[in-house]
Amino acid sequence: MSAFKTRRAKLLPIIVLLSILLVWQPWVGIEPAFRGVKMDSDFAGGTQMVFELQASRVTVQITSENLENVTDEIASALETSLGTSTRLVSYETANRQGTFEVYGYLTEPVVQKALEGLGEVVSITPYLEDNELAQVVLSLRSRIDPYDVMGVKIRPLGQNLMVFEAANVDLTRAIDLLSRQGKLEIIVDNQVIIGNEAIQSISDAVSLTNVAYAPLILTENATETLRQAVSGKVNHALVVYMDRPANAILVFDNRIMNGSEEIAYDESTESFFVTYEATFESSVFHISVSAVPSIEGQFSPASSAFLANQKSEKTRVILLGSLEDFSQDVIGEILINYEIVTVPRRDGETTIDWIFRACGVQSAPTISQTMSAGAVTSDLLFPLIGRTSSLSLQKAQNFQKALLYNLNCPISLESETSIEPSFGASFKSQALIAIGLAFLWSFFLLFAAFSRIKVALSILVFVVVDAALTILGISIFSLSFGLAAIAGLLFVVLSGLSQHIIITNEMLKGVQPQEKATVGWRTSRALKISYLATFAAIVVSALTAFLGFGPIRTFAIVAAVGSVIAMLLTRPVFARIMESVLSGKPKMSAPAPALKQEYKPPSVPPIMPKPEPKQQQIAVPVAKPEPKPQPAPTPVPELKPEEKQQPTTESGTKPEQEQQ
Amino acid sequence: MKINWPPQRMKNRSMMAIPIAVAAILLIAMLAFGLPMGRDFNGGTLVMVRGLEDAPDPIHVRNQVESLTGFSVDVRETSDGFDIEMDLMNVELESQVKRALVSQLSISESSIMIGVLGPAVSSTQVTEIITLGIGALIAMGVIIFIFRRRTAATAATVTAVLNTIGILGLMTIFRVPLNLSSIIGILIMLTFVLDVDALLAYRLLKGAVGSPKENAGEAMKANLAMSAIAAAALLSMALLIGATAIKELVLTLVFGVIANFANTWFLGILLIMRHVERKKVVNYNVSV
Numbered sequence: 001m002s003a004f005k006t007r008r009a010k011l012l013p014i015i016v017l018l019s020i021l022l023v024w025q026p027w028v029g030i031e032p033a034f035r036g037v038k039m040d041s042d043f044a045g046g047t048q049m050v051f052e053l054q055a056s057r058v059t060v061q062i063t064s065e066n067l068e069n070v071t072d073e074i075a076s077a078l079e080t081s082l083g084t085s086t087r088l089v090s091y092e093t094a095n096r097q098g099t100f101e102v103y104g105y106l107t108e109p110v111v112q113k114a115l116e117g118l119g120e121v122v123s124i125t126p127y128l129e130d131n132e133l134a135q136v137v138l139s140l141r142s143r144i145d146p147y148d149v150m151g152v153k154i155r156p157l158g159q160n161l162m163v164f165e166a167a168n169v170d171l172t173r174a175i176d177l178l179s180r181q182g183k184l185e186i187i188v189d190n191q192v193i194i195g196n197e198a199i200q201s202i203s204d205a206v207s208l209t210n211v212a213y214a215p216l217i218l219t220e221n222a223t224e225t226l227r228q229a230v231s232g233k234v235n236h237a238l239v240v241y242m243d244r245p246a247n248a249i250l251v252f253d254n255r256i257m258n259g260s261e262e263i264a265y266d267e268s269t270e271s272f273f274v275t276y277e278a279t280f281e282s283s284v285f286h287i288s289v290s291a292v293p294s295i296e297g298q299f300s301p302a303s304s305a306f307l308a309n310q311k312s313e314k315t316r317v318i319l320l321g322s323l324e325d326f327s328q329d330v331i332g333e334i335l336i337n338y339e340i341v342t343v344p345r346r347d348g349e350t351t352i353d354w355i356f357r358a359c360g361v362q363s364a365p366t367i368s369q370t371m372s373a374g375a376v377t378s379d380l381l382f383p384l385i386g387r388t389s390s391l392s393l394q395k396a397q398n399f400q401k402a403l404l405y406n407l408n409c410p411i412s413l414e415s416e417t418s419i420e421p422s423f424g425a426s427f428k429s430q431a432l433i434a435i436g437l438a439f440l441w442s443f444f445l446l447f448a449a450f451s452r453i454k455v456a457l458s459i460l461v462f463v464v465v466d467a468a469l470t471i472l473g474i475s476i477f478s479l480s481f482g483l484a485a486i487a488g489l490l491f492v493v494l495s496g497l498s499q500h501i502i503i504t505n506e507m508l509k510g511v512q513p514q515e516k517a518t519v520g521w522r523t524s525r526a527l528k529i530s531y532l533a534t535f536a537a538i539v540v541s542a543l544t545a546f547l548g549f550g551p552i553r554t555f556a557i558v559a560a561v562g563s564v565i566a567m568l569l570t571r572p573v574f575a576r577i578m579e580s581v582l583s584g585k586p587k588m589s590a591p592a593p594a595l596k597q598e599y600k601p602p603s604v605p606p607i608m609p610k611p612e613p614k615q616q617q618i619a620v621p622v623a624k625p626e627p628k629p630q631p632a633p634t635p636v637p638e639l640k641p642e643e644k645q646q647p648t649t650e651s652g653t654k655p656e657q658e659q660q
Numbered sequence: 661m662k663i664n665w666p667p668q669r670m671k672n673r674s675m676m677a678i679p680i681a682v683a684a685i686l687l688i689a690m691l692a693f694g695l696p697m698g699r700d701f702n703g704g705t706l707v708m709v710r711g712l713e714d715a716p717d718p719i720h721v722r723n724q725v726e727s728l729t730g731f732s733v734d735v736r737e738t739s740d741g742f743d744i745e746m747d748l749m750n751v752e753l754e755s756q757v758k759r760a761l762v763s764q765l766s767i768s769e770s771s772i773m774i775g776v777l778g779p780a781v782s783s784t785q786v787t788e789i790i791t792l793g794i795g796a797l798i799a800m801g802v803i804i805f806i807f808r809r810r811t812a813a814t815a816a817t818v819t820a821v822l823n824t825i826g827i828l829g830l831m832t833i834f835r836v837p838l839n840l841s842s843i844i845g846i847l848i849m850l851t852f853v854l855d856v857d858a859l860l861a862y863r864l865l866k867g868a869v870g871s872p873k874e875n876a877g878e879a880m881k882a883n884l885a886m887s888a889i890a891a892a893a894l895l896s897m898a899l900l901i902g903a904t905a906i907k908e909l910v911l912t913l914v915f916g917v918i919a920n921f922a923n924t925w926f927l928g929i930l931l932i933m934r935h936v937e938r939k940k941v942v943n944y945n946v947s948v
Binding site: 138484528529 | 894909
């Protein structure tokens with residue numbers, strides 16, 4: 001009987017070949033590699049980025065004579081001046097020192113000014129509570145890897161840092177997604193109209209031609225506020241900011257403005273302004289971020305004076321470009337009073353896009369006639385435009401995610417570096433040797449268990465087939481191949497090995513020899529055992545994927561995919577091949593004497609398959625393996641193994657009633 | 661020695677007592693010595709060295725730091741330096757490591773940053789893992805109950821619970837830290853139980869014609885083959901692969917395979933066999 005007569009058996013080699021080709025991709029390179037699978041940072045290395053959360057504990061020596069409610073007054077003063085939330089952590093009555101948790105970029109002069117004479121700053125220490133760090137990890141993960149299957153690692157470092165590690169991610173996008181607090185401000189005529197508290201809900205980003213949108217629904221109060229703010233302001237710009245650096249000064253080299261017509265610098269207000277076409281005339285809006293130019297590597301006296309005067313108002317300087325783009329004089333002058341953050345220009349970025357990005361401008365639609373006439377609804381839709389339609393959609397998605405998973409405190413990128421694989425460079429060679437040795441061991445033990453080379457080889461080949469098909473599943477589901485995927489693969493291999501052994505064992509020694517069960521019946525029974533175990537494994541894996549997280553979820557998905565493939569494809573084909581292998585052995589034939597005489601076809605014809613006279617019925621196994629001269633096999637109709645049949649006993653009746 | 665000697669030679673009570681006693685001993689070991697929690701649960705210390713033009717050999721760095729701290733250390737190269745990850749260090753040890761890096765590897769102090777690396781698994785996720793384990797056990801039991809019968813479901817659930825105790829106990833004794841990889845290993849072993857349990861259920865409960873003890877012996881031969889091959893293959897991986905996470909995963913699986921074999925051999929079989937024997941007695945009484 002040929003093992004490859006069924007459709008599944010014919011399909012299996014084709015699928016295995018396809019999976020090898022898809023994973024190997026020899027058209028890309030001939031050397032063996034898992035090209036079709038996304039390797040995670042454990043295998044392939046990747047990128048490590050460190051982000052800093054701007055949250056601090058500020059200890060204040062209280063100098064105010066009036067001690068009643070002084071801590072509340074300090075907290076309120078800090079909140080008002082710094083525009084951030086503040087809370088009292090502790091107060092020591094003995095030395096009159098209060099410690100406050102303050103979110104945002106802080107410097108001592110800024111905090112001192114914000115205290116309004118109520119106290120003096122003793123220390124500012126970067127600090128965020130552990131539970132808040134955990135919350136930040138969750139939010140960042142939701143932004144970049146919402147299903148937790150990309151192998152992204154985000155872990156807190158110290159009290160205010162986050163270490164992010166990943167392979168196969170778009171770095172620019174990762175930075176855009178992770179280095180945002182998600183603080184929304186909608187400004188009309190330099191007045192903040194609404195913020196995050198105004199958002200009732202935000203829908204998924206949508207794209208229409210080259211423009212994308214992230215539809216917002218405003219609360220009733222916010223809708224009313226917006227209605228009043230835009231009333232009569234037709235053609236004014238409604239500027240949407242995310243993480244506007246209100247407490248920073250933008251420093252730029254004035255040469256970048258050459259050839260830029262839409263955006264210009266206004267020296268009188270130390271800010272940029274944008275010219276746009278309104279209905280009948282040109283109009284302008286100012287970007288609500290302070291800015292000063294460096295001209296030929298120097299600050300003008302006015303700019304120097306502005307920088308010096310703002311040290312108790314502003315906490316940092318944003319350099320439009322990298323440090324190398326500015327002279328030492330400029331850098332030195334800034335560093336006297338401020339921290340420096342750089343925003344280098346991206347490839348193909350226009351000046352206006354660059355400045356908008358540095359200033360957090362997301363969109364600047366004009367107020368329509370109907371809106372200014374009071375037709376403001378709670379649905380707010382504004383365009384988010386990138387250079388291409390996909391970049392527009394990406395911008396809208398980033399905006400939506402940052403807003404949806406916003407943080408309590410600002411976050412900034414501190415460093416970025418590439419990392420080597422955590423499994424080490426020698427992992428591949430170690431794994432190859434280990435796998436080779438494991439196969440050798442397995443072969444010897446399988447041979448010892450079944451005393452048949454073909455059986456041992458078949459089991460091992462099917463273990464490899466299981467693994468190959470599971471890797472194809474990993475590739476199709478775009479899962480990252482790391483520790484979790486290896487664990488899933490190990491599960492599939494171990495479970496395959498066990499079930500192949502069970503199937504083989506069941507076919508060889510499954511029921512008592514006197515039963516004379518057909519090989520088909522044995523196959524069917526062996527497969528039932530395998531199906532029960534595999535089905536249970538699929539359900540448990542699906543539950544694990546649903547309830548689990550991170551690597552546990554990836555593992556469970558790989559295990560479920562591998563189990564489904566095994567149940568549908570490899571187990572039935574293996575059983576059929578094992579039938580063929582065992583049928584080919586004379587010593588596996590039944591002691592036939594009684595068989596010819598005692599066989600009776602089942603009494604209920606409809607359940608009988610069509611007889612196939614060319615095939616032989618073989619009774620397997622035999623209790624005593626001594627080879628005896630066998631009579632010619634009886635030409636009795638064979639029953640197909642997949643179909644439900646009852647074994648016949650020597651007397652032609654069913655074996656003892658099943659106990660269940 | 662025959663594979664089916666426990667069911668043939670031993671009394672039911674003795675058979676049951678062995679795995680329960682072993683589980684109790686392992687539980688006591690866990691309580692006495694404490695289950696070693698890994699960096700995924702406890703966090704650790706991350707030493708970041710940056711701004712180097714020529715990074716030193718990571719194996720040399722690892723040996724230096726391991727000899728100084730006595731911790732298991734992972735060193736990973738980066739484009740301009742390297743990271744050292746290890747168990748949580750105290751301030752004194754941190755300064756010793758810093759001094760060693762400065763003096764022995766000629767790294768400037770400003771290039772070194774040492775920080776406490778938070779756990780990869782938050783407290784909420786620990787609860788999720790426990791829920792997940794219980795959910796997996798229940799799901800497993802329910803499916804076997806639906807498709808087979810209560811006895812098989814009980815045997816699978818009891819064996820899986822004892823296996824988990826066995827794995828954790830052996831991890832305690834051999835000081836293998838509990839990390840996410842070990843959790844995945846335990847989950848794998850929960851489902852590994854299914855194969856053996858399904859085999860036993862079919863051999864002893866469904867269409868069994870011979871003596872239950874002989875059937876159990878045959879089933880255990882298959883289980884022995886499965887377990888021996890799995891253990892041998894996994895051990896060769898544990899010995900040859902240097903990556904800590906893989907080693908931990910594979911060692912967990914080895915412990916699981918051993919625990920599963922022992923628990924099934926003594927307890928899983930017993931639970932199903934007792935049911936079969938009781939059923940036979942009932943049938944006999946009815947026929948009389």
